[in-house]
Amino acid sequence: MSDRRRIGVGITGASGAPIAVRLIEVLLESDCEVHLTCSKAGRLVIQEELGPRQTAGTPGGMIPGLQHDQLLEFSERDFYAPMASGSSRLDAMVIVPCTMGTIGAIAAGTSDNLLRRAADVMIKERRPLIVVPREAPLSEIHLENLLRLARAGVTVIPPVLTFYQSPGDGVAEQIDFVVSRILDHVGIDNDLYARWGKR
Numbered sequence: 001m002s003d004r005r006r007i008g009v010g011i012t013g014a015s016g017a018p019i020a021v022r023l024i025e026v027l028l029e030s031d032c033e034v035h036l037t038c039s040k041a042g043r044l045v046i047q048e049e050l051g052p053r054q055t056a057g058t059p060g061g062m063i064p065g066l067q068h069d070q071l072l073e074f075s076e077r078d079f080y081a082p083m084a085s086g087s088s089r090l091d092a093m094v095i096v097p098c099t100m101g102t103i104g105a106i107a108a109g110t111s112d113n114l115l116r117r118a119a120d121v122m123i124k125e126r127r128p129l130i131v132v133p134r135e136a137p138l139s140e141i142h143l144e145n146l147l148r149l150a151r152a153g154v155t156v157i158p159p160v161l162t163f164y165q166s167p168g169d170g171v172a173e174q175i176d177f178v179v180s181r182i183l184d185h186v187g188i189d190n191d192l193y194a195r196w197g198k199r
């Protein structure tokens with residue numbers, strides 16, 4: 001088996017598709033193999049937030065303009081995808097952005113699409129699962145579901161605004177801060193953001 005790290009990425013129908021795109025780009029630059037799946041609502045929000053991106057000049061698949069040999073895409077109904085089974089050994093999985101619907105479904109163990117099944121597999125196999133939940137405000141139900149996931153070993157990284165660096169930070173810097181925290185938990189070295197105490 002190759003030493004290349006295999007990272008699962010799931011995109012659901014919450015606001016934040018640009019965070020997922022940036023994460024995937026950095027994972028590919030870090031020589032990871034990325035296994036990508038999107039929920040049906042995730043595809044809608046990608047269209048809403050990314051539109052027809054022109055960056056790479058190629059049509060791309062799930063993400064317009066993003067194609068790569070090490071980016072493998074799987075439909076939400078493809079339960080033959082490697083991430084659907086514990087035997088396939090993803091090194092980590094990140095669900096970004098993650099809706100409250102998917103948080104609830106994972107907490108209830110429904111496994112009713114590939115993304116939710118893959119999350120269930122990561123939890124049962126005790127491998128790193130990171131969720132980036134996006135909703136405001138959070139209800140008692142959302143918080144209870146998030147607590148349930150945290151107690152099952154899932155890392156919860158909300159995409160919060162950060163003002164450590166400088167007041168002039170724009171959206172790109174805010175995205176990099178969130179992606180940097182995700183990468184730290186996936187175990188991938190990065191210097192996307194100046195670390196505390198190193199200024």
Ligand SMILES: Cc1cc2nc3c(=O)[nH]c(=O)nc-3n(C[C@H](O)[C@H](O)[C@H](O)COP(=O)(O)O)c2cc1C
Pocket residue numbers: 011012013014015039040041042044045048098099100101102103134135
């Ligand atoms: C444009 C758009 C933005 C949305 N943003 C959010 C959001 O930020 N957080 C959330 O929990 N749901 C959001 N939703 C609702 C979810 O997409 C909806 O609950 C969906 O059923 C979730 O399915 P999924 O978890 O399988 O992607 C949004 C829907 C649309 C159309």
